[in-house]
Amino acid sequence: MPGRVSRVSSATSETVELLRALVREACVNTGEASSGGEIRAVRVLQRFLAEAVERRCCETRVFEASPGRASLVARVRGTDPDAPALGLLGHLDVVPVDAERWTHDPFGGDLIEGEIWGRGTVDMLYLTAAFATAFREVALAEERPRGDLLLLAVADEEAGSDYGLRWLLREHPDAFGVTEALSESGGMRMGDHVVVEVAEKGSAGRRLVVRGTPGHASIPFGAQSAAYAAGEVLQRLAAVAPAVELGALWRSFVEARIDDPDLAGRMLDPVRLDAALLELGGIAGYAHAASRVTISPTVLRAGQAHNVIPGEAHIDLDIRTLPGTTDDEVDALLAEMLSGLSAEVEVRHLRGWPATESPEDEPLFDAVRDAIAQTDGSPVVPIMAAGGSDARLLRELGIPSYGFGLLSADWSYERYRQRIHAHDERIDVASVELTVEALRRIVSARVG
Template identity: 45%
Template sequence: MHRDTPLAEAATTLLKELIRNACVNDLTPDSGNEVRNADTLERFFAGTGVAVRRFEPNPTRVSIAFTIDGSDPEAEPLTLLGHTDVVPVDLPKWTHDPFAAEETDGRIYGRGATDMLYITAAMAAVTRDVALSGKKPRGTLTFVGCADEEARGGLGAGWIAEHEPDAFSWRNCLSEEGGSHLPATDGSDALVIVVGEKGAAQRRLTVHGDAGHGSTPYGREQTVGLIAEVARRVAAIETDVASDELWEGYVRAFRFDPATEQALLRGSSYESLGDLARYSHAMSHLTISPTVLRAGNAINVLPSTAHLELDIRPLPGQSQEDIDALLRDALGDLADRVTIEHLITEDATVSPTSGPLYESIVDTFSDFFPGVPVVPTIAAGGSDLRFARREGGVGYGFALHQSGQTLGNVLDLLHSHDEFVEVADVELTVKAYRALVRRFLGA
């Protein structure tokens, strides 16, 4: 397929190599092998004169940063955080080889094509283009290929923020995902910009009952029955809608009739949002999902201990203490029988819908889609941008999709079988990053 520009050609070629490197993160420390993608990126930047720095907190778990110093030390810097790892595949469910980067009918198929290697490739191509131009940007530009994002960044951006926080600037950061469209009911358009993300409040609930032989259960408190009742009560929790400016602006962007709009603002009628119902509910609620249940090892032994693990995602302003109180209230008379253990806990983070970088994003969107409103949203999952916000910077999800590529379409591709990205969206994202870098850094 003919590419619009050599820059787009470079990005799509790089994307395919990143997919073929198969840097699969199965959430264990020795998986990932992001060194393969780090080496690919280092070859991609060979001869450009950029400063290169590698980070390897665990063997083969390599992140890599490429920096072009700005001409004005006082100018705003820009850091592009693109992750290089991908999630595992269920191979029998794929009809395309997940690591062949096959291009068919205007699509590139492969694990990580959408999440987020096409953005990573666009970031790299634009950064290299700035380096090859021979003209320094006003502010410093850094592109980072981050390892381990799919496992919450402990061996990637999170490790860098903790151990090497001065390796590059966290002041203004871009990463996944943004620039998809909201399907307004009147046929108008709106573009999404991701300004924040929910936190983590993982819990393990433990109960104890009577041990014994499976053949003689009479008179014994059965631990499995107890944990089942705990799971039932937790699953029945219904949290209130968190109505704020972001939720209200998001709902109004769909231009529903007044009754539907008011119902959504009150936290009902999610079915009116179609394939965005689940995401929209998650964006507006603390969510609690029982995901792991463990009890017993042998079929003829009554277990004395059982565990229930919960994936809980808080919104900005919802504390870990509030979540424990909610769980204990739901457990009722069983609360004193349940031990609540904190696993991964992270507060939600959000950046302002104002400031130089946000305004540059809005203006860049306007270059491509004049007059189309921009709608800030909260991501239900996590990204490396939370580390930038914790370091005192701002972080936004930024990419760009063709008209008709809705937020629902993009979300459905994340971690899916036969994951793909439209070649036209790769090219549009490259153009958008190039325009934004020019606008923000004068590059």
């Protein structure tokens, strides 16, 4: 229908221009409280929504957890208080870049041969821009929607949300009132299927404090360097092999991604899975992570002066857990690994959270599945994400939340992982258009 195509094309153009503007604000989150500067992106969104605000079609509020660390919450109120309240949850911050490794300016927002270049285009500014476009369309429509629609454009997702959604939920819970939500980590291709993220692994961060006997580096006899002890701990960590656990989502992943019946059969067998990983190519990393607890040493510190034998070393561990894994089980795994070193190594708990999952029998999941089928003709496959997102904070409150998107046909899961947080991050206009069109259908089905 010519009218529909024209409308989609216009919305795509607006979304692309909004995405480019958000990229140019360079809201880089280093993890420091003074970084981010998400207020700049909030101002971009305020300008984008200005007409709807001036016409009193929506309400907007800006919240600052600290100077510059701003989030925007916008709401279109529906006519039926019993209808769903759909939240479109996007973050505004991006990870740092090594600009010298980029082909084009990482904050230029350049549109080159059908692709928008820039840090954050994939994670997740393209989706935040699409959410804003869908929100503005509903706000400016002649008729009010049946249910509430909320745009939640938040700070600090990349560093744990202490200045973003976590802070908002604690300090301003009245600003939300959503009953269901869409966020990131969906839309890539698994074979003929499109991924919808319904779950995320948990996190159980730990710091291993390794102690030795300090001394002057010129007279090492009698000293015991904590660096040597840390080396032994790292060797033991490298040998840890947490048990394979194939959860409820594993079979659907295998069926969607693996065509070879023999390989699929081995992947469904916990005993034979690890040998099969070697045949999976670019998807092996995800398959490994989704089938067990993983432990990754990420930060190692020992000593301060070159002529002092260190008496203490720190090893930070990024531990990602499966649904049902408890802190006690993580501690027991580490205690077994550290057997015989307990006097030299102290285990400290860092930030953590449990794995979260939203059920597949929720009306919002049905709407996502139907919208993707109507837009693209593709079936969906629910998966558990190996990483984390702000959606877990809503799931912890019992709010069904799903990772959404609809990327173009060339966006395999492998390509998505290669582009996210990478040099030369970019996304194609075709993916923006597909996402906007599918999102329209979801919004119409849930609150229209």
